[in-house]
């Protein structure tokens with residue numbers, strides 16, 4: 001349903017995207033993951049028809065986002081990373097303003113506003129000015145503004161940055177509702193666990209280049225090496241019986257093809273050295289670990 005084909009974009013000398021291609025089937029959720037500056041927002045803006053100056057092609061429902069821009073814009077609800085609201089107006093007046101921009105008015109608009117206010121959990125606060133809202137409420141209203149025209153493709157650029165856990169959960173349930181109603185979701189984040197939880201497929205992007213793409217389960221399976229996680233105040237890399245290991249958080253990930261055998265070997269080594277780990281467990285690599293293995297880069301500032 002959405003085909004991104006060999007998309008490249010430069011800002012002056014800086015190459016923000018290089019030859020990026022992927023496909024998103026209709027009614028599925030797609031996660032775009034990468035560290036700050038990887039190029040996520042640039043792809044989101046190009047997909048949404050906000051940035052038109054790029055090389056390559058994007059086709060949504062058999063229509064080019066550049067050649068049939070007006071048609072494809074109607075299909076898309078774009079939620080930018082920066083909250084874009086008129087703070088001096090109420091939540092409802094903001095929705096009216098955005099509804100008008102999407103060509104909605106009268107009864108139809110008011111009907112949609114009622115539905116969207118419930119969807120984003122702000123029905124009770126409809127008549128309150130945005131200046132009185134928390135960061136999470138503003139983000140939810142920002143999402144609501146992009147849903148009024150019932151888009152079939154919802155593009156969410158880092159919707160959970162800098163918000164409280166309650167609003168984060170509320171945004172997850174909005175995404176799940178949209179999925180259930182058959183929308184196609186494009187969700188960018190540098191929070192891997194969110195994407196792992198919410199998305200059917202995933203693309204990993206680093207320095208403007210797509211480094212992995214596929215169905216979530218396939219990507220996890222493809223890179224899933226058996227591991228043991230070990231941590232302890234007096235444990236160092238030298239105590240790991242010469243096995244391949246890398247630092248993770250306050251401990252180490254030990255890679256092995258024979259986890260039980262290696263576990264036994266580690267226990268023996270710790271006993272000999274009289275070391276006492278406080279964690280020693282089998283570990284399933286997560287997207288975050290896969291990204292680190294592929295790029296040597298952490299997704300978040302440590």
Ligand SMILES: Nc1ncnc2c1ncn2[C@@H]1O[C@H](COP(=O)(O)OP(=O)(O)OP(=O)(O)O)[C@@H](O)[C@H]1O
Pocket residue numbers: 011014016034035036037038039040041042043081190
């Ligand atoms: N308008 C612009 N002019 C010049 N450079 C830009 C512009 N927009 C983005 N860039 C640069 O392009 C690169 C990709 O930026 P982009 O915003 O797409 O990354 P991102 O993955 O969304 O990062 P973040 O998570 O920090 O928003 C960065 O190096 C950024 O500084």
